[in-house]
Amino acid sequence: METLRSHNPLLSLLFLHLLQFSSLSLLSSAYTLPNKYFINCGSNSDVSVTGAPNRNFISDENSGSFYLVGKTSSVSDTNTSNSSPLYQTARIFTNPSSYVLQIDPSGTYMVRLHFYAFSSSKKNLSNAQFNVSASGFSLLSNFSVQNPIINEFMLTINVSEFIISFTPTQKSSFAFANAIEVFLAPNITDVSTPPIHVTPSGARGTYDGLLSQALHTVYRANVGGPPITPNKDTLWRNWVSDDDYLVTPNAAKNSEFHSDRPAYRPGGATEYSAPDLVYQTAKELNVNSSGGSNFVNITWRFNVSKNAPHFVRVHFCDIVSTSYNDVLQFNLYLYSKFSQNIFPYNVVGQLAVPFYEDFVVDSDNSGLMDIIIGPRNDSITKTAFLNGVEIMEVITGSGLVTEVKKPPKKHLFVVVGSVVGSVASLLMLVVVVVVFLNCKRAKPVEPSVWQAIPDYGGGSSYVSTTERTVNGFPLDNLNLGLKLSFQEILFATNNFDTKLMIGEGGFGKVYKATLRNGMKVAVKRSEPGNGQGRPEFHTEIIVLSSIRHRHLVSLIGYCDERSEMILVYEFMEKGTLRDHLYILNGESQKSSSQSELSWNQRLQLCIGAAKGLDYLHNSSGRGIIHRDVKSTNILLDEDYVAKVADFGLSRLGDLDQTHVSTGVKGSFGYLDPEYFRCLQLTQKSDVYSFGVVLLEVLCARPAINNSLPGKEVNLAEWGLFWQKKGQLENIVDPLLVGKINPNSLRKFGETVEKCLKEYGVQRPNMNDVVWDLEYALQLQQTARHREPHEDSTTDASWVLPVPAIQQLPSHSIPIDEYDIPMDDFTDTSRLYAHGVFSMLNIDDGR
CATH class of the missing domain: 2.60.120.430 (Galactose-binding lectin)
Known part of the structure; x- marks a missing residue:
């Protein structure tokens, strides 16, 4: 990132980092200087910029090789003498909007975003505040422009359409861009030799997966x-x-x-x-x-x-x-x-x-x-x-790629346009009918019944209208009995001692702390004074203060004073499930040689997490959909008990409602394709995400790995490919090879396949998933011979005893058979005797 000198913007106009980690075998001596994409935003005319050679920035209003999606407008500089022609116009985005570029060939591309905050009769661009994402990565967050600036990125693009999305961080804010560059860079390095990895302590290694x-x-x-x-x-x-x-x-x-x-x-x-x-x-x-x-x-x-x-x-x-x-x-x-x-x-x-x-x-x-x-x-x-x-x-963090729809192309001739238009209308009618049938299989619901928890995106910000509202949502239903003073938080964290910090992510920093009563907790603190994430903050308090289950992380308290947003959880000694499956961050994206989880243990962890999700869906009395199920949101306590965590994106509604129309939220690689396509969230969306987690547990690799060949990048697609061939053992974690009973693996594979069905109505509910996983565990433990048709049954109740569910009286906190008796709720030291919650490696998602 570099600041342009205002007295001569042309001298600092374009800069490009030409490191190339592309898999292309292009020789730099044969490299041809690119002619696309150079985009002049917000203008109806092209601009030529001098250089070696000159580049022609084309208008973003009349191009056939890329298009805009979303509500946009354009503005012009009122004082054109102070800037180059490239910076005299800008494209304005008042709602989430995107540029969609046709990409060919695949490879590593340079992306440069130009920002010049001029004032016009319509907008003062220095008031903009927004996020920018592309190719599944959050490029800029809470970004504002005070000086002319160019932000430059390098990304590997292996899709035919490359999407750059601009999202205002507040309803009252907006986003803008003056110019955009996206082009393939020359190959100037040997991709077969990964760079040396250096730590501050001087340790040396290699850094894999930079692509x-x-x-x-x-x-x-x-x-x-x-x-x-x-x-x-x-x-x-x-x-x-x-x-x-x-x-x-x-x-x-x-x-x-x-x-x-x-x-x-x-x-x-x-x-x-x-x-x-x-x-x-x-x-x-x-x-x-x-x-x-x-x-x-x-x-x-x-x-x-x-x-x-x-x-x-x-x-x-x-x-x-x-x-x-x-x-x-x-x-x-x-x-x-x-x-x-x-x-x-x-x-x-x-x-x-x-x-x-x-x-x-x-x-x-x-x-x-x-x-x-x-x-x-x-x-x-x-x-x-x-x-x-x-x-x-x-x-390193990836995000959600927004789905966009290409606008219809204009036709030059009236007769041809009429014919093509008629055909297109007919085809569109067919598509609408098909989509309607696919997306309306469940009973429709009015959005008003889902208003117990508001639907906020990751870019929402706190609007300080009143102490008792957040974006118009009343906060009276927060459990004030869980509220902790800021002084108590300072005591527990030793004034936020950096030595106690155990994680850092999109919400803020996480500290291992000890309350005055000796209880070990995890304190998740948002950046002081930052309103970002306040809706998710209140969502998590509302959800976790109303539920309690052995396989759900418990909320100990929260602090909401001095502009602080602090959540205090039970401490999970063993970290995330992913920590015990494989290592990321460049060291390795395969199974960790330090993993000590047997197949029995992995099944038990899956069963525990499934029980937690089943409780959310059915037993809590609230019909909660988690909406961000992934291996980093499943945590393990000191006894390796799995607990589902992170409820900031959850949705809450009546149990008799089957789905709700909502904006897509979640983590790339785990998203239910039906939810993504039809924008209708159901409990079966969690089931799909959990199916991806099951494959992570079996294969010990991430849900998305862009360093692998194209057909192997998406774990869900790769796993289903081998499952349908009946050869799931080919992608099992090498540490488990020869250690899984074939019947257990077959049952597990069938469970995965059912969870990953294209349509939600074809997927099992979480109760069925629990039964299937327990059956797979029993097959592993007994290892007795069974006929193949016996192992493929959906209903395993004839094999496994049904546990007696102890119904305990509760007015606000439902308890299942694994929970602590209600009498213990009066003694918090007994309630949290296991002292659990984790380092919360919040490196992706929320």
């Missing part, structure tokens, strides 16, 4: 040289001087290469890795005339996001050595605890040949990243140099 993440450009610096403007760069990039980032400026001196061009060599850096000017200048250790130096190293310090992975590329070109006799090697340090030997001659075999080194560096809690170079004792020449630095933040 499945998005990258956000933070810095691009020309070390030892002046700023490089887009018209001097082969791909319109903008490089700043490194001088502002030097910790000790006197430790370095500038070096310059006086030859015409660097000596590019096959397999190394190219003119697309960085322009000639980057490799023709460098910072070198300031050595005095006697060959010594008063400085031991050169340090650059950059402000970065805390506790986040960052892709770092450092550029080298040996322009400081005078001959091959001066064999030069030196150390590159990251956070001073990690060192890498840089030996240019050993890498490229001659002087003045550009090359680079790639790393993924985890930032620490300071928000600072140090890049250091220093001489080595075994080097003939005691110096060090650096030519360029690029830093990009790795965006």
Whole structure:
């Protein structure tokens, strides 16, 4: 991310980070400069921007290769003399809206978003506040523009239609964009060699799966040289001087290469890795005339996001050595605890040949990243140099891709248009009938019966109209008996001691804490003063204060004062279910070698989670739909008891209602396709999501893995493919191979297949799922021979005894047979004797 200088926006117009981790075998020497997409937003005319070569930004009103979906308008700058033509118009979005681009071929694309907050007669663009998402990633959150700025991202696109969505964060707010660029980048790196992974402690590893993440450009610096403007760069990039980032400026001196061009060599850096000017200048250790130096190293310090992975590329070109006799090697340090030997001659075999080194560096809690170079004792020449630095933040959380419908194309001739229009109308009628039949199989319901919990999206914000309302919704039904003072929270968390922080996500930070009575709890705190997530905050309080079950995480209390939003849960010692299945975040997306869960244990965990969901659907008396069932929302206590967590997206209604029309919420990879298609939420939507979880448990891999071949990316589709072939054992977690009874696996596979049926009416309810899973567990434990047809029965009641359900009197908190007796509710120390709730790794979803 970089700020444009207001006195000359053209000089800072376009910058592009051309790292390429694409699977394409494109050679950079054969790369052709792109001609799409360069979009001039909010204008009915094209704009040509000078560069090498020029680029033509086309109007977003008259293109046939992309289209807009949603309610939009355009505005113009009232003072056009202060900006380039590209920034004199903007597209305004007052509701969630999207650009839909036709993409061919697949690969890693650069996405650049231009924002210039001018004032017009209609809007002051500096008042905008919005979110931007694309390709399942949240790119910008609560974003507002005070200075002209370009945000640049790199994403892998393997779909034919690429969607960039703009969503205002409040009803009174809006979103805007001045220009958009999306184009395929040249292949300038070897995808077969993953970058080195570096932690703040100096640990070294490899970072796999970078293709499945998005990258956000933070810095691009020309070390030892002046700023490089887009018209001097082969791909319109903008490089700043490194001088502002030097910790000790006197430790370095500038070096310059006086030859015409660097000596590019096959397999190394190219003119697309960085322009000639980057490799023709460098910072070198300031050595005095006697060959010594008063400085031991050169340090650059950059402000970065805390506790986040960052892709770092450092550029080298040996322009400081005078001959091959001066064999030069030196150390590159990251956070001073990690060192890498840089030996240019050993890498490229001659002087003045550009090359680079790639790393993924985890930032620490300071928000600072140090890049250091220093001489080595075994080097003939005691110096060090650096030519360029690029830093990009790795965006690991994925979100929901909004479904959009392509508008009908205009026809040029009246006669042809009439004929085509008639045919289209007929086809549309057929489609409407089919969709109506598919989406109306359940009894319709008026939305008014579902108003106990309001339907808020992830982008909703708190509107401070009154102490007793949130976006018009009365808060009188919050359980005030659970309210905790902020002072109690400060005591429990030791003033939010960072040493007690065990997680961080979209809602905020999570701390392991201890209340005054000695109870261990998990404290989830939203960022102070941030209204984002307040509707979900109240939703979770309303839901969890009215239910209690052994397989649902319990709410201990909440704090809603001093603009704070704090939830206090029982502590879950063993973390999330996903933690025990596989490792993400670049280390591995397959099963973890540390997993100790047997098939018996996995089945028991699935049964527990299914019982929790069944209670929500049927036994709570409220008909609650969770709406975000996934492996990170199933937590394990110290005794490996599974509990369903995170009810911020839940919906609540009467049990005799079968579905409700609502905006799509949830997590990518777990969404019920019928819910996504028809916008009708049912309890069977949770059943579908749970079917995906069952496959995660069996296969020990994530629901979506973009680093895999196309047909394997979606776990639900991949699992159903093998299940229908009768060969589900082919994708079982390697740690379970040979350890699952075939009859148990067959029953489990049939349960998964039923949960993942295309239409909700074809899926079982959660009670049936519980029975099927218990039957699969019994087949595993008994391992006795049965005929195949016996194991495929839906009703297993003839095999398993029906547990007696103890009906206890309750006015507000229903209890099932596994729960603590009602008498214990008067003693909170006994109620939460197990002291449970988890580190809540809120790294995706809410």
